[in-house]
Amino acid sequence: MxxxxxxxxxxxxxxxxxxxxxxxxxxxxxxxxxxxxxxxxxxxxxxxxxxxxxxxxxxxxxxxxxxxxxxxxxxxxxxxxxxxxxxxPVIGEIEWGFRHAKGRIAAVTGSNGKSTTTTLLGELLGAHFSDVRTGGNLGRAFCEMVEGSTEETWFVLEVSSFQLESLERFKADVAVLLNITPDHQDRYARFEDYQAAKGRIFQNQGPSDFAVYSTTDKAVAAFGAATPSIHVPFTTAGELPEGAFVREGRALWRRSGGEELLFRLEELPLPGVHNLENALAACLAARCAGVPEGALAEPLSRFKGLPHRLERVGEVRGAAVFNDSKATNTDAVLKALTAFRSGVVLLLGGKDKGADWASLVPEAKRCCKAVVAFGAARDKVVQAFKGALPVESYATLREATGAALAMASPGDSVVLSPACASFDEFRNFEERGERFKAWVREARTP
Missing domain, CATH: 3.40.50.720 (NAD(P)-binding Rossmann-like Domain)
Structure with missing residues (x-):
């Protein structure tokens, strides 16, 4: 051919x-x-x-x-x-890999949290199965991983909306849809088009497959409920008649046979409600994939998260510093802020992707003492927060970092959670995060 x-x-x-x-x-x-x-x-x-x-x-x-x-x-x-x-025929790399892969597939998508969930799921499966290969939109390409796969192989794939657009026969044995919030407005003319792309994660599933999905988002819940596969919903807001939820410090999975303890919240080492949601999804997917009951807590407790996802960098003059460079949309920032009670100096900016900046203001007023805007989007950030919080503006992230560290008092938190792409100054969010960490280390040096 x-x-x-x-x-x-x-x-x-x-x-x-x-x-x-x-x-x-x-x-x-x-x-x-x-x-x-x-x-x-x-x-x-x-x-x-x-x-x-x-x-x-x-x-x-x-x-x-x-x-x-x-x-x-x-x-x-x-x-x-x-x-x-x-x-x-027009297909994507994920589809091409699928046509040559042996084994089973767990696929994860969502506007936010998919990399953390995919990595955690890979570790949960890796603690039980002998051949687990993690990649997709995260790390190794699917086509790189298929060589030498067998019927015993588990592929754990992060799949982006861009990749989901070009699927045809692809089917996940376990599919996870975390959330859908506005993102990539530069790619999708309508939010409904973006939602539809994300919903394709359940494409081609049958009655023996599993659909793991959040019920918090109505669109996500609708996509999950419409699949012919086995429904495995979850939420962190209240209880479900069937599905996973949190009660009295325990993550539980309720089914017709009763309630199963997935993990205790004290066993989850990552902060924030969003990481609780990621852990619920990963643990449910692992159980659907065949990891035995009671085998999740130990590998979960060892999981340290990924770089650039609310990563604690250290302290500067008594103020904690967090690198959340992966937060490239407002929903990711809102979820990060749930981890803090007060005293946050928030760094926002970069290359705007059509963010709804006003949506950040109420939550920022709850826990932030100041906002520091930077990069190409700085004027929009200043306009959104004017009169709500003290806000300063700088052309570059380096300048903004120095200003934010100077504003922070002992006990405060300086948080880079930019709600923007990085391309105005950096190649990608990883480079932005690494540069930020380097500048913080310089500030810690006497």
């Missing part, structure tokens, strides 16, 4: 690698040239890849039988439209 892979980031690279290993004739294209790509294509070129750099022209589709689309390329692009007009 003649295949064109569009986009040569991590997903495209490993989709092309797998296709070449399978004996297909593979071409790839990217708007960047070979010199601009983060990955070295020399191995793929040796395997027979033909690469067209600096172009994603529809003319490259001539003679192609399949287009494998990297998640960063929207389906409204000229390349995709041309492929569909020509009757060429």
């Amino acid at each position: 003649r295949i064109l892979v569009a986009g040569m980031g991590t997903s495209g690279y490993w989709a092309a690698h797998l296709a070449l290993r399978q004996g297909h004739e593979v071409c790839a294209c990217d708007q960047r040239t070979t010199a601009d790509l983060a990955l070295d294509l020399s191995k793929l070129l040796e395997m027979g890849l033909v690469f067209y750099g600096g172009s994603e022209s529809p003319g490259l589709l001539e003679g192609m039988e399949c287009l494998i689309l990297s998640p960063g390329i929207p389906r409204r692009s000229a390349l995709v439209r041309s492929a569909m007009e020509r009757g060429i």
Whole structure:
């Protein structure tokens, strides 16, 4: 088969690698040239890849039988439209990996919390099963992981809305939908389009599969309830007739056979209601995957979370400092703030993604003493918080970090939870978080 892979980031690279290993004739294209790509294509070129750099022209589709689309390329692009007009199948890297994988799949999506939930679920399964492979939108590409898989393999995949757009046959044995809040307005013209993409996590499930979903969000609950699979709902707000909830410091799973203790809240090492929700979802998914009752607490208690997710960096002159660089939308910030009672100096800013800044004001007034705005979105942040809280504005995160640390008193908390993308100053949220931590370490040095 003649295949064109569009986009040569991590997903495209490993989709092309797998296709070449399978004996297909593979071409790839990217708007960047070979010199601009983060990955070295020399191995793929040796395997027979033909690469067209600096172009994603529809003319490259001539003679192609399949287009494998990297998640960063929207389906409204000229390349995709041309492929569909020509009757060429358009699939994503996750779909291509699925067609070559053996074993079972647990897939996780949501606007926020999916990386933490995916990683925790991978560790819970890894404590019981011998071959557990975690990746997808997080870390390793699915196509990289499929080689050597067997019927005993468990794949634990984080799947983004961009990846969900291009699924066809993909099916998760256990699918988890955490939440859907406004995000990626630069990609989706309507919030309903974004919701629909997230809801595809339950696509193709049957009566022996499991759908784990939150009932707090009405859209999430509707997607979960509409699946023909086994329903496994959860909430942190009240109790459910059937499903998981919290009562008197214990996370419980109520089913027809009674109530099962999943874990005690004191065994969860991560702060915040959002991490309680992540833990509920991961533990339910693990039980659905076959981890025995009573086997969750020990691996859960060892879980330390991920970098850049409300990560405690240390203290500067008696003030605790937290790196929550992964919080790239307002809902993530709201969830982070639930971990604090008062005394927060909140760093907000970066490249705006269409955030509803006003939605942050009530919760920020509850627990924040000041807001420090930075980056391209700083004027919008200042406008939203003017008159509600003391707010200062700086062009760069480095300047803002110094100001925030200077504002904080002993017992306060300085929290970078920006509600924005990082691309105005940094390559990604990871670089932003690492730079922030480095500046904090400098401030701690006498």
